[in-house]
Amino acid sequence: MNLSEVFVWTSPDPYDGVNTDPDIRGAYLEDFQDEFDGFNGDLAVLLLADDIGGKAAGFAGICNADPDLSMCVAGRSEPDLYPFPTYSYNIYNFSHELGHLFGSRHTHACVWNGDDTAIDGCSATEGGCPLPPIPSSGEATIMSYCQDELAGGFIAAAPFGPQPGAVIRSTIAAATCLGCTTEENLFLPDTVGSGPAIILCDTEPAPPGYSIAGSQFCALSTIESDPACIDFSWDGLCQSSYEACVELGCEDPIITCPANVTETAPSGATEMVVDYPAPMGMDSCSSVTIECIPASGSVFSVGTTTVTCIATHEFGNADTCSFEVTVNEAVAGCEVPTDMDVVEIGFGTANARVNATWTNPNETTDCEVRGGRIAPSSIGTGTPLFANINNTRVITQTNGSTVLFNVVLYNNPNVPFVIGQTYGYEVRCQCEDGSEYTNWSGMTPESTFIVPSPPASNLAEDTGNEAKWLNETVLSIFPNPNGGEELMVVLTGLDEEEGIVQIELLDITGRLVQNERISVKGDQINYRMTFEERLPSGIYMLRASQDTMTLSKRLVIE
Secondary structure: OOOOOOOOOOOOOOOOOOOOOOOHHHHHHHHHHHHOOOOOOOOEEEEEOOOOOEEEOOOOOOOOOOHHHHEEEEEOOOOOOOOOOOOOHHHHHHHHHHHHHOOOOOOOEOOEOOOOEOOOOOOOOEOOOOOOOOOOOOOOOOOOOOHHHHOOOOOOOOOOOHHHHHHHHHHHHHOOOOOOOOOEEEEEEOOOOOOOOEEEEOOOOOOOOEEEOOOHHHHHHHHHHOOHHHHOOOOHHHHHHHHHHHHOOOOOOEEEOOOOEEEEOOOOOOEEEEOOOOOEEEOOOOOEEEEEEOOOOEEEEOEEEEEEEEEEEOOOOEEEEEEEEEEEOOEOOEOOOEEEEEEEEEEOOOOEEEEEEEEOOOOEEEEEEEEEEEOHHHOOOOOOOEOOHHHOOOEEEEOOOEEEEOOOOOOOOOOOOOOOOEEEEEEEEEEOOOOOEOOOOOOOHHHEEEOOOOOOOOOOOOOOHHHHHHHOOEEEEEOOOEOOOEEEEEEEOOOOOEEEEEEEEEOOOOOEEEEEEEEEEOOEEEEEEEOOOOOOOEEEEEEEEEOOEEEEEEEEEO
16 A cells, blocks of 8 residues: 555644534544545545544445545544554554455454354344354454454454455455556465455465465356355355366466577568467367467567467466567678569470579578469568468579479479469578578569460470460560550461450459450551559569460569
């Protein structure tokens, strides 16, 4: 507790004990409430020199919307002050009235022990239950009327006693206006029926006679089904419900973080996007929500950043874990390859292949290229989302800047290319000193392509129009790169004087953007394709087809 404000009267005060309440203690309380319309604090106490005893406005002083219900009065009867821990009625009286505002009843009230009986018999019971014995000297508590027995040293022992103390601690812990800067834990009495369940901040130790609940989830679910388990008692019914919950395996969530992650930033960069594996969260009987801060895919600065993840189940209990993401600066002379570009999807007479180029970094040796079918949404994110990592290709190229993927696009069972799907490639190189590989270059629009429809045949012995279409006809588009408003399409070397050529423009996802049918009259077509709206920037595929014959060309819209 902290003292926030003190008022001392240096002139006659307005408290005369004459008010509507015939009880002089209540009259003083009304005077106090009338004098102050709110105050700076959570509770207010009027300390009087008059020997009147004390009175509290009720048992709900903490966080009450009505400040009058957070006030009490305590009259002083002893002229002298006594050093701690000597018993003092003035201290007892002051503490007793605050105990009521904290939520505790008298120890002779019939609300305790889990069976609505009184704790002691220092006064007539409140509620008509049997009168218990009077406690021996030193065993009475602040919430009793056993002032004589308190003189044995109430401060040196447990001043409020196990049960009233548990109610007070629970009230404070549950007070929304006070808050808790840390996690909360729920504690259960070691002896069933000896007190209520109580909630404390996890920085607070277990009170005497209490232990932390082995399963916070089960304890909270028990209390939700029977609020009396936290208000007044933790009786046999509460205990049975709790044990049944534990037996069902309903425990608190458990989260396991991935291992620490280390990445190297691109040359000259002080930060980079880092994607890390998702943590694992488990709970045996409820759904679990996992949140990590910073999230995967966030921008991490050079250095080490701690990522904290929390798994929360639907009842609010949570578990946390953490790991580190370290971003290193690029090693001078051993940098990530740049300008990765898929420059050709060729249909040769012997096989089909994909040609890719990149700028080979200085002071590197062997380079690896991997590729496969990807999710278009992963382009530009830094980490490709391969549809099947087993379908990627890794090829070592020593001190090279071009690699040929000798892959038959349509019938290789190990790399099943799918017409209309997006494929992409990225490269990394080993540092010359053999210490490590650079990061992968990442998936960019330039390093991707959409698989076109296959030609009717790619056999070397083919003759006639199909072979001429494949080997003699040339498809050109310009300007390329393009502004996205119009495009010139040129087909030369056609063998038919009349016919129809189908022109299709596909975006990077394989979606048909525009479709044109052009009449052939001669061996060449010069066709200006215009677009109703400017095309968004990105990579497109233009496909020209005649009967069963197809040519494709990549188009870049800037």
